[in-house]
Amino acid sequence: MSTTNKSKSPMITTGSKPATRSGTPTNGDLMQAITGMQASQSSQFRELQMSLASVTKQLADLKSDNLVLRNEVSSLAARIAILETDHIVPANDDLPTKVLREISERNSCDLSVIAYDVPESSSSSPNQRIIDDTTELSKALSSINTTLPTDIKVVRLGGHLSKKPRPLKLIFKSKDEAANLLLKFRQSIRNGCNISNSLRLVRDKTSLERQLLRSSHAELERRKQAGELNLVVKYINGVPSVTRMQPKNGAAGQR
Known part of the structure; x- marks a missing residue:
């Protein structure tokens, strides 16, 4: 039984490129996507910069407010110490409570x-x-x-x-x-x-401030009656105190 060898025909190829499959992004699509991402990142970066600037300003304001509050507390503590020395405020009253009360009243008086x-x-x-x-x-x-x-x-x-x-x-x-x-x-x-x-x-003045002022005026009258001259009530570091009047310009040189 004879067999017949059949030769296969060779495939003929051309110089054309294979067709792009449907849905595959082109270089233009990729560039457009990259550009969009860059724009989005730039926008987010600007927003981040603005938020950071706002936070920085708020932090500076907070530091300033904290400094003012610390100064007020120091001033109030000094006033309370003077009152306790003059026996105007009972010594058994708690200092932190008095400070908080004074701060609250000060905010109202403002x-x-x-x-x-x-x-x-x-x-x-x-x-x-x-x-x-x-x-x-x-x-x-x-x-x-x-x-x-x-x-x-x-x-x-x-x-x-x-x-x-x-x-x-x-x-x-x-x-x-x-x-x-x-x-x-x-x-x-x-x-x-x-x-x-x-x-x-x-x-407007707080109760503590009025007490201090009355105490200073009472001291002023006592010292005047004792013969002291040129006395005046003056605020020193926020606390009313009795002090001597400073001579006016030119008066110091007149003897």
Whole structure:
């Protein structure tokens, strides 16, 4: 039985490239994806830089606030030590408690300003008295081109013990409003502005500050009666103290 060998035909190839399979990314697709990733990373980096700058600023503000608080605590501790020396505050009262109480009261006082010599309303209506007091105060402040906020609260302090107007407490919504009013008032006084009705504005004081001030004035009177001259109450490191008046420029050389 004979077998026949069949020769296979050779495959014919051409010079053309094989077709790209469907879904395979091209170089253009890859470059577009890389560009998109770079843009996204650049955006995220900018956001990170902005966040870092914000955190850095907040940290600086926190350090500043902490320094102010530490200084206030040191000042309060010094005042309390003076009070305890003068036997004004019982020695068995806990110092940290007094410091915290003073800080809390100080924060409240920072919202307030005390006004003196503001004509007092004679109305029997509480609401009308508030309106009259606010109007009188606004008139007095008009001489320094200052207007009061509409949401301010005014309260008369003390009872009717004399014909003199009672002090008027101004309570603001923010510490900045109270501080700005005091600053503008003091600048006007230094510039020789004629304040109507002999108006006086001072910052509100805590109970401890009032005790210290009364103690200093009592000491001033005792020393004056003992024959000491040229004494005055002056704030030194935030604490009222009795000290001698410094001679004015030129007076020291006159003998």
